[in-house]
Amino acid sequence: MKTPTLPxxxxxxxxxxxxxxxxxxKPPAELQQLLADCSAAxxxxxxxxxxxxxxxxxxxxxxxxEAGPAAKLWRFRLNQCRGFVDYRLKTEQPKSKQ
Amino acid sequence: MRAALSVLLVxxxxxxxxxxxxxxxxxxxxxxxxxxxxxxxxxxxxxxNNQAPVVFPHWFHRSRYTCRVCHVDLxxxxxxxxxxxxxxxxxxxxxxxxxxxxxxxxxxxxxDPDGNEVKTCDPCHSVGRQVNFKHDFRAFRRSMPPxxxxxxxxxxxxxxxxxxxxxxxxxxxxxxHAELKTPKDLELAGKEAKMPDIIFSHRKHAIWNxxxxxxxxxxxxxxxxxxxxxxxxxxxxWCGVCHDKVAFPxxxxxxxxxxxxx
Numbered sequence: 001m002k003t004p005t006l007p008x009x010x011x012x013x014x015x016x017x018x019x020x021x022x023x024x025x026k027p028p029a030e031l032q033q034l035l036a037d038c039s040a041a042x043x044x045x046x047x048x049x050x051x052x053x054x055x056x057x058x059x060x061x062x063x064x065x066e067a068g069p070a071a072k073l074w075r076f077r078l079n080q081c082r083g084f085v086d087y088r089l090k091t092e093q094p095k096s097k098q
Numbered sequence: 099m100r101a102a103l104s105v106l107l108v109x110x111x112x113x114x115x116x117x118x119x120x121x122x123x124x125x126x127x128x129x130x131x132x133x134x135x136x137x138x139x140x141x142x143x144x145x146x147n148n149q150a151p152v153v154f155p156h157w158f159h160r161s162r163y164t165c166r167v168c169h170v171d172l173x174x175x176x177x178x179x180x181x182x183x184x185x186x187x188x189x190x191x192x193x194x195x196x197x198x199x200x201x202x203x204x205x206x207x208x209x210d211p212d213g214n215e216v217k218t219c220d221p222c223h224s225v226g227r228q229v230n231f232k233h234d235f236r237a238f239r240r241s242m243p244p245x246x247x248x249x250x251x252x253x254x255x256x257x258x259x260x261x262x263x264x265x266x267x268x269x270x271x272x273x274x275h276a277e278l279k280t281p282k283d284l285e286l287a288g289k290e291a292k293m294p295d296i297i298f299s300h301r302k303h304a305i306w307n308x309x310x311x312x313x314x315x316x317x318x319x320x321x322x323x324x325x326x327x328x329x330x331x332x333x334x335x336w337c338g339v340c341h342d343k344v345a346f347p348x349x350x351x352x353x354x355x356x357x358x359x360x
Contacts, residue, residue: 023199024191024270036273042309043279069187073173073271076181080170080310087314 025070034059035074038081046092049085056082129347132250133157133235136344138178143185144223151225156344157249158233161256164266165340166308171271172196176311176339194222196268248346254302264306280304284321288355290328295357 027035034055037044044052056078063075130137136156144151159168168174172193175181181193188195188206197203210216220229235249242261245252256262267274281304286296303312316339331338332348342348 024196026270032273036275038310039273039275040278042304043276069184069190069192072182072187073192076173076175077170080315083314084310087318091320 027074031059041081041084049089053085135249140178142179150223150227152222153224161262164264164306167266167268169311170308171268196271247350294355294359296354297356
């Protein structure tokens with residue numbers, strides 16, 4: 001009987017070198033930039049907020065159907081950021097417009 | 099006989115009139131131990147999977163990290179159980195797994211020097227279990243500036259004195275950014291007679307929590323546009339979302355009603 005040595009070896013090496021505790025997958029560059037902009041949303045000039053809100057909406061829609069912990073986390077963060085951007089847009093309007 | 103009757107009469111009068119003037123609001127709750135103040139019990143799926151529920155000790159985590167790191171960057175909702183964390187999420191390196199990975203903090207599953215698998219469930223799944231924790235609250239508290247309530251620690255002073263250094267960054271989740279424009283502290287007029295006005299440390303709250311932790315979920319309003327009451331705060335709304343649960347409790351009046359009166 002032929003022993004499948006190579007596949008067994010490959011499986012063994014893969015098993016031993018793969019960490020039991022996975023490192024989280026980094027978000028795509030565009031999403032990373034969006035999260036970076038969110039981190040600075042409090043200091044962003046008011047006129048740049050609508051554009052940020054639009055970019056957030058695009059990514060919120062993209063992630064809506066995605067499953068898994070990464071998508072769950074990014075959705076949470078984008079929703080939180082969107083809420084804050086909307087809050088700023090609402091509260092920084094002149095009182096007469098409200 | 100007459101004296102005894104008089105005493106009885108006075109007692110009856112006292113008992114009958116006791117509720118008058120003793121009117122208050124809310125229900126008196128038993129205060130937690132200093133070491134347990136801020137603990138959150140999480141039982142999304144533990145009991146269902148024959149595991150003890152998780153006790154999350156806020157005191158230890160807040161001695162090392164800002165609130166913002168966990169409640170913004172790592173995605174923990176402010177309400178226990180609302181995040182819906184699963185063990186698979188943690189194993190994939192998210193939520194608790196962002197730090198509990200065997201490098202920053204102990205991992206739930208690791209290996210001993212001989213390469214055998216070692217499970218470290220008890221420090222987290224600790225409800226109803228006798229666990230010898232690595233970090234001792236009493237010893238930690240003794241090294242911190244004291245406070246009357248909560249954990250018995252003045253966390254603000256502890257940070258100002260450099261006794262705790264709060265990290266605001268977790269690799270892979272946080273984003274480095276320029277220093278934010280910090281908001282000015284606010285003076286809010288108190289509604290209770292003879293209570294000093296409130297000085298709200300907007301700056302400290304923003305640095306520790308981030309803006310998006312509070313706005314708009316907890317405070318969806320422009321400052322002063324909606325009056326809120328102490329009753330609502332005692333009931334867990336507004337400031338009461340954190341104060342009384344993790345941050346110093348609402349019975350420590352002068353921490354907020356702190357504007358000098360003369």
